[in-house]
Amino acid sequence: MKHLTCHLDFISPYAYLAFEHLPQALEGLSYSVAYRPVLLGALLKHHGQLGPAEIPAKRSWTYRHVLWLGHAHGIPIRMPATHPYNPLPHLRLALATSAGGDISRYVAETLFREVWRSGGEPGDPARLAALAATLRPQRxxxxxxxxxxxxxxxxxxxxRGVFGVPAFEVDDRLFWGFDGLAMLRAYLHGEPWFDGPDWDAADQRPSLLLRSKS
Incomplete structure (x- = not known):
């Protein structure tokens, strides 16, 4: 059995889609998953990136894309009333249900579906209070x-090199994004490609486009 760590933030529609699709994508394989909340904004800041919703043209495409992916894969999805929004209350509530850094699939599902199926305002105090009453945090x-x-x-x-969500960590390897699930499945299934030269050598070449930080 392989053990996976799923790094997630409820603000990400791709993390929601990957969370919902994971059991189907890995059907028939032996694995366990630790669901670990992280703050996407801090990951982006560390790596000098903007989120997709912070770039106007990309924001429009992202929202259309995730709605299409939900439609294409049979995953219910409705855009929240406001996005981006402040995900800290959801992340902290999730972690408050646990004594450590990982949360149950039930907790992750409850929060993801509140944000990405209800069509409501994620930061609404009444909605947050209702979530807390449902999840009954320990802390x-x-x-x-x-x-x-x-x-x-x-x-x-x-x-560990995580730069965005969803990120799946297994055997010190990282698989990123909803569209990375097929690659993750191939690895867990024992695809020989991962033992060949391409995985390790793919990024072992100079880049002429690195911008100076000065």
Whole structure:
């Protein structure tokens, strides 16, 4: 059995789609999954990236794309009333349901579906209160311990090379994105390509387009 760590942030529609599709994508394989909330904004900042929704033209495409992917794969999806929004309350509530840095699939499902199926305002206080009543957190979602756990999760993800969500970590390898699920399945299925030269050698070449940070 392979153990996967799924790095996720509820703000990401691609993370939602990948979460919903994961059981089908890996059907018949032996695996376990740890669902680990991280702050996408901090990942993007560390790597000097803008989120798709921060680039107007890309924002329009992203929303159309994720709605199409939901339609094409039979995954219910409705855009929230506001996006991007502040995901911190959802991330902290999720972690408050656990004593550590990982959450159950039930918790992740409840939060993802609230954001990506309801069509409501994610930051609405009444909706957040209803979520808290449903999930019955063990810890104070606004407490320092939960805040520290989210930072620790995010810092650890950055140290492992995670640059966005969803990111699936297995055997010290990272697979990124909804469209990376087919590649992840091939790896877990024992595809020989992953033992060949292409995986390790793919990025071992100079780039002439790196911008100076000065």
């Amino acid at each position: 104070d979602a606004g407490g320092e311990a939960v805040k520290a756990q989210l930072k620790a999760n995010t810092d650890a993800a950055i140290a």
